[in-house]
Amino acid sequence: MFRTHTCGELRLDNVGEEVILTGWVQRLRDKGGMLWVDLRDRYGITQLTMEEGITPAGIMEQARNLGREYVVKVVGKVVERYSKNDKIPTGDVELHVSKIVVLNPAKLPPFLIEDETDGGDDLRMKYRYLDLRRTPVRRNLELRHRMMRATRDYLDGRNFIEVETPYLIKSTPEGARDFVVPSRMNAGEFYALPQSPQTFKQLLMVSGFDKYFQIVKCFRDEDLRADRQPEFTQIDCEMSFVTQEDILNTFEGFIKYLFEKVKGVHINKLPRMTYADAMKYYGSDKPDTRFDMRFVELNPLVKNKGFKVFDDAELVVGICAQGAASYTRKQVDELTDFVKRPQIGATGLVYARVNEDGSIKSSVDKFYTAEDLQAWAKAFNAKPGDLILILAGETDKTRKALNELRLEMGTRLGLRDKNVFSPLWVVDFPLLEWDEDTKRYHAMHHPFTSPKPEDIELIDDRPGQIRANAYDMVINGVEVGGGSIRIHDRRLQEQMFRLLGFSRAEAEAQFGFLMNAFEYGAPPHGGIAFGFDRLCSLFGGSDSIRDYIAFPKNNSGRDVMIDAPAPIAQEQLNELHINMKNLPKG
Numbered sequence: 001m002f003r004t005h006t007c008g009e010l011r012l013d014n015v016g017e018e019v020i021l022t023g024w025v026q027r028l029r030d031k032g033g034m035l036w037v038d039l040r041d042r043y044g045i046t047q048l049t050m051e052e053g054i055t056p057a058g059i060m061e062q063a064r065n066l067g068r069e070y071v072v073k074v075v076g077k078v079v080e081r082y083s084k085n086d087k088i089p090t091g092d093v094e095l096h097v098s099k100i101v102v103l104n105p106a107k108l109p110p111f112l113i114e115d116e117t118d119g120g121d122d123l124r125m126k127y128r129y130l131d132l133r134r135t136p137v138r139r140n141l142e143l144r145h146r147m148m149r150a151t152r153d154y155l156d157g158r159n160f161i162e163v164e165t166p167y168l169i170k171s172t173p174e175g176a177r178d179f180v181v182p183s184r185m186n187a188g189e190f191y192a193l194p195q196s197p198q199t200f201k202q203l204l205m206v207s208g209f210d211k212y213f214q215i216v217k218c219f220r221d222e223d224l225r226a227d228r229q230p231e232f233t234q235i236d237c238e239m240s241f242v243t244q245e246d247i248l249n250t251f252e253g254f255i256k257y258l259f260e261k262v263k264g265v266h267i268n269k270l271p272r273m274t275y276a277d278a279m280k281y282y283g284s285d286k287p288d289t290r291f292d293m294r295f296v297e298l299n300p301l302v303k304n305k306g307f308k309v310f311d312d313a314e315l316v317v318g319i320c321a322q323g324a325a326s327y328t329r330k331q332v333d334e335l336t337d338f339v340k341r342p343q344i345g346a347t348g349l350v351y352a353r354v355n356e357d358g359s360i361k362s363s364v365d366k367f368y369t370a371e372d373l374q375a376w377a378k379a380f381n382a383k384p385g386d387l388i389l390i391l392a393g394e395t396d397k398t399r400k401a402l403n404e405l406r407l408e409m410g411t412r413l414g415l416r417d418k419n420v421f422s423p424l425w426v427v428d429f430p431l432l433e434w435d436e437d438t439k440r441y442h443a444m445h446h447p448f449t450s451p452k453p454e455d456i457e458l459i460d461d462r463p464g465q466i467r468a469n470a471y472d473m474v475i476n477g478v479e480v481g482g483g484s485i486r487i488h489d490r491r492l493q494e495q496m497f498r499l500l501g502f503s504r505a506e507a508e509a510q511f512g513f514l515m516n517a518f519e520y521g522a523p524p525h526g527g528i529a530f531g532f533d534r535l536c537s538l539f540g541g542s543d544s545i546r547d548y549i550a551f552p553k554n555n556s557g558r559d560v561m562i563d564a565p566a567p568i569a570q571e572q573l574n575e576l577h578i579n580m581k582n583l584p585k586g
């Protein structure tokens with residue numbers, strides 16, 4: 001028998017038992033006459049104790065020669081500790097060792113394998129298998145596992161069936177670049193890795209599967225950020241004979257179940273916000289609603305008073321930061337610098353402080369009377385001690401910039417607590433988005449999303465105003481999921497492709513299979529997909545999804561542990577009919 005117990009298992013009840021443990025040597029403390037080893041495995045740490053006069057001399061010597069991360073098997077007797085350690089569950093007991101077997105010695109690890117490590121990011125990525133030994137990293141993956149289980153339980157309990165769909169497919173346009181795989185057997189042809197199983201899950205509805213889900217890898221060749229990876233995991237779902245309302249209710253139930261089961265957090269009914277309101281009041285389609293600080297538009301109050309910046313602006317809009325009137329000149333300057341950063345792009349920041357006596361001091365006192373400023377305060381419902389911050393300019397740009405400022409103020413004022421969860425639905429997204437660069441419409445969600453029936457008549461004259469039966473679930477400013485009711489009618493789908501600039505032949509070549517399927521009895525259907533890695537990081541209280549992926553890629557899309565991507569042998573290239581002549585040698 002390799003072991004009788006794990007390193008996290010022994011308690012006072014076991015005192016007197018002879019046990020066998022296996023694990024890694026985390027730490028050795030040698031006080032001459034006494035020697036302690038912390039033995040670690042996935043389940044915990046147990047203290048091994050050796051003492052001159054009690055432990056056989058050979059064993060003390062053997063223990064002294066153990067190095068960090070040696071893999072050992074020890075036999076010993078469980079005894080009650082003299083000085084207990086209440087920080088670990090096994091802290092009441094220790095093992096008096098009678099035998100040590102080194103199962104495998106180890107090289108000195110390149111960084112400390114403890115909760116607090118001295119290893120930098122790059123080193124820990126290179127030795128990810130060592131980093132994964134650390135308790136906080138392992139806990140993240142344990143959380144991921146629990147979330148996966150709870151997901152399967154919930155969906156299985158509601159008749160969803162898990163079906164795998166292929167990874168070697170044809171391109172699905174979901175807004176990103178495809179990863180492609182050359183085909184050996186079909187010279188000059190390529191598979192694409194799925195950006196999502198979108199078309200397959202719709203086909204499963206045509207096949208009558210009624211309720212489908214899959215916890216599935218998706219691949220998108222995009223520039224990376226903290227919350228993006230080239231391969232990531234979705235909880236992908238589709239349902240037949242449903243309205244948008246049915247889907248929202250089913251997945252509202254899902255998120256509540258997940259919070260309850262995994263975190264013991266009760267979530268109330270999810271509020272719903274239209275896309276138009278989200279943009280108007282938060283400047284974002286993924287508003288962080290942990291705090292209020294809603295936008296107040298000021299156009300009628302501020303125009304025609306001689307302040308050119310406001311007079312020329314399409315939109316003058318602000319927020320009221322409660323209790324921030326005490327901000328110093330320096331702090332306000334910092335905020336001005338913040339909004340003027342090129343990524344944010346505002347040209348300036350106007351402020352108004354509401355003093356304790358109710359009087360108001362603003363940066364534009366020259367143009368506005370005390371009464372004018374009082375009217376502003378009223379519009380914001382500002383109280384003494386509050387700071388009003390105002391931006392002006394072109395509507396979309398100004399809203400976007402104010403969203404950044406709102407989030408920044410939320411952070412500065414401590415309103416974005418990671419232990420508070422504020423989920424909501426954002427609904428009624430526009431169907432299309434105008435792209436200035438290519439001078440054409442793009443599908444805001446994807447080309448399979450159905451327009452709201454009452455808006456279909458706009459399709460020829462004002463396509464930009466069509467709203468979609470599309471929805472996102474947003475939690476704490478993070479889009480955790482999104483989906484739509486789909487088009488299930490060939491004619492409408494053809495019309496949609498035409499609107500998106502596909503020629504008939506292009507649409508047929510790329511999506512003929514789907515449109516043909518629509519002609520063989522496609523049920524009305526719709527679905528949603530959740531970004532599983534993002535959900536995990538949100539539940540775990542981290543900003544990076546990498547912490548929740550066992551073997552993630554770095555910012556350049558590299559796996560530095562296995563060193564991929566990498567060149568391949570000439571022979572492989574030949575087989576794949578790839579001529580590298582014109583490519584830079586890597």
Ligand code: ASP
Pocket residue numbers: 174195196197198237482483484527528529
């Ligand atoms: N396939 C979509 C996505 O990945 C989700 C959906 O519409 O169900 O965003």
